[in-house]
Amino acid sequence: MSLLQLGAHRAARHLALRFLDEAQAGRVRLDDAGDTEALHDFRVGLRRLRSTVRAYAAQLEESIGGKDRRRLKALAAATGASRDGEVMIGWMEARRDDLSDAERAGLDWLLERLRTRQEKLDRDLRKEVAHDFGRERKRLARRLSTYQAHVSAADPREAPQMGAVAADLVTAHAEELRQRLDASGSVEQQEQLHEGRISAKRLRYLLEPFADELPDAAWAVKRIKRMQDTLGEMHDAHVAGQLIASERAEAEAMDPRPDPDPLPGLDALAAAAKAETERLFAEASEAFLGGRAAELFERVDAVAAQMRGGGADREIERKYLLRRMPALPEGAVRTEIAQGYLPGERLQERVRRVRRAGEPARYYRTVKLGSGLARTEVEEEADESTFRRLWPLTKGRRIRKLRFKVPDGGLTWEIDRFRGRRLVLAEIELPSEDHDVQIPDWLRDAIDRDVTGEDEYVNVNLAS
Numbered sequence: 001m002s003l004l005q006l007g008a009h010r011a012a013r014h015l016a017l018r019f020l021d022e023a024q025a026g027r028v029r030l031d032d033a034g035d036t037e038a039l040h041d042f043r044v045g046l047r048r049l050r051s052t053v054r055a056y057a058a059q060l061e062e063s064i065g066g067k068d069r070r071r072l073k074a075l076a077a078a079t080g081a082s083r084d085g086e087v088m089i090g091w092m093e094a095r096r097d098d099l100s101d102a103e104r105a106g107l108d109w110l111l112e113r114l115r116t117r118q119e120k121l122d123r124d125l126r127k128e129v130a131h132d133f134g135r136e137r138k139r140l141a142r143r144l145s146t147y148q149a150h151v152s153a154a155d156p157r158e159a160p161q162m163g164a165v166a167a168d169l170v171t172a173h174a175e176e177l178r179q180r181l182d183a184s185g186s187v188e189q190q191e192q193l194h195e196g197r198i199s200a201k202r203l204r205y206l207l208e209p210f211a212d213e214l215p216d217a218a219w220a221v222k223r224i225k226r227m228q229d230t231l232g233e234m235h236d237a238h239v240a241g242q243l244i245a246s247e248r249a250e251a252e253a254m255d256p257r258p259d260p261d262p263l264p265g266l267d268a269l270a271a272a273a274k275a276e277t278e279r280l281f282a283e284a285s286e287a288f289l290g291g292r293a294a295e296l297f298e299r300v301d302a303v304a305a306q307m308r309g310g311g312a313d314r315e316i317e318r319k320y321l322l323r324r325m326p327a328l329p330e331g332a333v334r335t336e337i338a339q340g341y342l343p344g345e346r347l348q349e350r351v352r353r354v355r356r357a358g359e360p361a362r363y364y365r366t367v368k369l370g371s372g373l374a375r376t377e378v379e380e381e382a383d384e385s386t387f388r389r390l391w392p393l394t395k396g397r398r399i400r401k402l403r404f405k406v407p408d409g410g411l412t413w414e415i416d417r418f419r420g421r422r423l424v425l426a427e428i429e430l431p432s433e434d435h436d437v438q439i440p441d442w443l444r445d446a447i448d449r450d451v452t453g454e455d456e457y458v459n460v461n462l463a464s
Contacts, residue, residue, distance in 0.1 A: 002163075002213060003015075003162055003209060003210065003213070004161070004162050004163035004166065004210065004213070004307055005161060005162070005163065006161065006162050007159065007160070007161060007162065008056070008059045008160050008161060008162045008164075008165040008166075009059045009060075009062075009147055010147070010162075011162035012052065012056035012059040012060050012162070012165075013059075013060065013063065013144045013145075013147060015052045015056075015209055016049060016052050016053060016056075016060065016064075016140070016144050017141065017144050017145070019045055019046075019048040019049035019052055020045075020049055020137060020140055020141060020144070021045075022041070022044070022045030022048065022049075023042055023045030023046045023049055023133070023137070024045075024133075024137055025041070025045070026038055026039070026040075026041035026042025026043070026044070026045050026046075027042050027129060027133055027134075027137075029041065029042070030042055030125075030126060030129060031126075039079065039082060039083060039086070039125075040083065042079065042129070043076075043079040043080070043083055046072070046075060046076055046079060047076065047201075047205075048205055049072065050072050050073070050076055051201075051202055051205040051206075052205070053068075053069060053072065054202075055169050055173075055202070055205075055206060056165070056169075059165065060144075062147055062148070063140075063143040063144050063147060064140065064143065064144075068136065068139070068140060071132060071136050072136070074128075074132070075128070075129065075132060075133055075136070078124070078125050078128050078129070079125060079129075081121055081125075082118070082121045082122055082125045084239075085114065085117060085118040085121050086118065087236055088114060088236075088239070088240060088243060089111065089114050089115065089118060091236055091237070091240050092107060092110060092111055092114070092240070092269065093111070095107070095268075095269060095272050098268075098272065099265060099268055099269075100268075102260070102264055102265070103264050103265040103268045103269075104265060105260040105261070105262060105264075105265055106261075106262035106263060106264055106265015106266045106267075106268070106269070107265045107269065108265075109251070109258055109262035109265070110244070110247055110262065110265070110266065110269070113247065163307040163308055163309070164307070164308055166206065166210070166307050167304040167305070167307035167308045168304075169206055170203070170206050170207065170300060170303060170304045170307065171301070171304045173199065173202055173203040173206055174203060174297055174300045174301070174304075176199050177196065177199040177200055177203055178293070178297055180192060180195050180196040180199050181196050181288060181289055181293060182290075182291070184196055184289055185289075185290070187277060187278055187281040190234075190235070190238045190277075193231055193234065193235070193281075193284075194231070194235050196231060197228055197231035197232055197235060200224050200227050200228045200231065201228055203224060203300070204221055204224040204225060204228065207220055207221050207224070207300075207303065208221055210303075210307070214303055214306050214307070215367070216299045216300075216302045216303045216306065217303045217306075219299055220296060220299050220300050220303060223296050223299075224296070226287075227284075227287070227288050227293070227296075230280055230283055230284050230287065231284060233276075233280055234276075234277055234280035234281060234284065237273050237276035237277040237280060238273070238277050240269070240273045240276075241270055241273035241274055241277065244266055244269050244270045244273060245270060247266060248263065248266040248267070248270065251263060251266065316429065316430045316431070316432065316433055316435075317427050317428060317429045317430060317452070318427065318428050318430065318437050318450065318452050319425060319426070319427045319450070319451050319452045319454075319457060320425065320426040320427075320447050320448070320449070320450055320451065321424075321425060321447075321448040321449055321451045321457065322415075322424040322425065322426055322446045322447060322448060323446055323447070323448045324424065324446055325415070325417055325424050325446070326415065326426075326442055326443050326445075326446035327442060328404055328406060328415065328442065329406060329442050331406065331407060332404045332405065332406045332415075333356070333404065333405045334356070334357065334402060334403070334404055335354055335355060335356045335402070335403045335405070336354070336355040336356075336400075336402060336403075337352060337353070337354055337355075337399075337400070337401050337402075337403055337416075338352070338353045338398070338399075338400050339351065339352040339353070339398065339399050339459070339463075340390075340391060340393075340394025340395075340397055340398040340399070340463065341394055341397040341398075341460050341463050342390065342393050342394060342397075343393065343397075348367065348460050349365065349366070349367050350364075350365070350366045350367075350459075350460070351363070351364070351365055351366075351382070351386075351387055351390045351391060351394060352364045352365075352366065353387055361384070362381065363381065363382045363383060363384055363386065363387040364380070364381055364382060365380055365382045365386070365390075366380075394463075396463075396464065397460070397463040397464070398463055398464070399418065399459055399462055399463050399464075400418070400419040400420070401416045401417060401418045401419055402416070402417045402419070403415070403416050403417075404417075406442075408440050409438065409440075411428055411429065411430070411431075412428070412429065413426055413427070413428050413440070413443065414426070414427045414428070414429075418462070423462075424446075425451075425457060426443060426446075426447070
């Protein structure tokens with residue numbers, strides 16, 4: 001079942017436990033001083049966990065209390081200080097080739113001071129994480145693994161569903177991001193820009209768990225990541241400028257002053273930080289500030305709508321192998337279908353031409369994900385020129401069939417008779433996975449067996 005179709009209390013715990021495991025995997029690697037990515041991975045897992053705990057506070061309140069939140073916040077602060085120190089050291093080192101020999105003396109003086117502080121930060125971090133995170137992880141894992149839910153005997157699904165809760169959160173976070181971007185009109189407004197980066201990160205974390213299911217969410221996550229990277233690099237350059245100014249004031253006050261003099265190098269680094277901040281602000285202004293993120297917010301609105309509907313266009317159907325072509329009742333609608341599949345390993349993209357007597361041909365492009373009873377399906381109508389351009393790419397992966405649509409009790413049966421082989425299949429699309437299928441009299445004797453989820457009878461595998 002889709003994560004969006006689960007009860008929100010259950011789905012929120014599923015996400016929290018996933019990110020708790022990610023944080024633990026990074027925590028284990030912190031013991032290896034040579035693993036340079038361990039801190040980053042631990043911090044990302046911890047950030048995603050905190051973001052989930054914050055966003056789904058109402059759903060998780062039974063399992064996570066105020067003390068747990070404060071412990072997670074303290075751990076995040078400890079990892080943040082260490083990570084920020086690493087970022088500053090990396091930022092300074094990246095400017096070495098742009099400095100003269102005299103200016104590099106100032107860089108080396110600054111790096112020596114930063115690295116001394118970093119060693120202490122890293123020692124303190126490992127000590128704090130080893131002591132606090134281990135106990136907190138076990139406590140959270142135990143509490144998140146069980147919960148109480150109240151359901152109706154008439155409808156055993158938990159309420160509210162994750163789709164509705166996540167949609168409301170996405171809408172609220174998108175509006176917060178929009179307001180913060182609109183309030184950031186100049187390079188001097190670094191606090192507002194930094195808050196915008198945090199809002200972008202939280203919106204991205206909300207969308208990421210659904211990116212495999214909702215194509216618009218995957219698109220939005222990539223766009224938000226680029227926004228977040230630009231704002232993050234600008235923030236780093238701004239913080240570097242502040243750090244350099246502080247260190248310069250301290251160096252200037254030293255008596256005697258260090259030899260060689262670090263001030264020329266510090267001045268050069270300060271100029272580089274200012275130029276980098278201004279360059280990245282100009283890039284952000286061109287890409288998404290000043291109302292230029294309209295497309296992003298339109299797509300996020302579409303994601304929220306899909307979430308409220310329980311996911312992307314989902315195809316829930318039963319499929320049956322028939323012994324023969326049944327005698328169809330009156331009202332059956334006949335169409336001719338030619339469809340082919342484009343090359344691809346993970347995505348199954350299909351192009352289709354549909355012809356019905358007395359009507360012009362229509363063309364479609366479709367992407368399907370998943371298997372079994374319920375699958376994600378995203379379809380859009382195409383024009384003839386697009387179909388003709390893509391059709392040659394499907395050579396060797398094509399199907400031709402006659403389809404007969406038969407309305408029955410508010411649903412529609414589709415009977416497919418394949419050209420070039422002795423094969424007839426019946427399909428019916430259902431409103432939900434637990435819907436009880438009633439086989440009509442005209443079809444019952446023709447059915448051999450239910451083949452829902454059998455790879456042999458999936459259209460893409462029948463194509464030749």
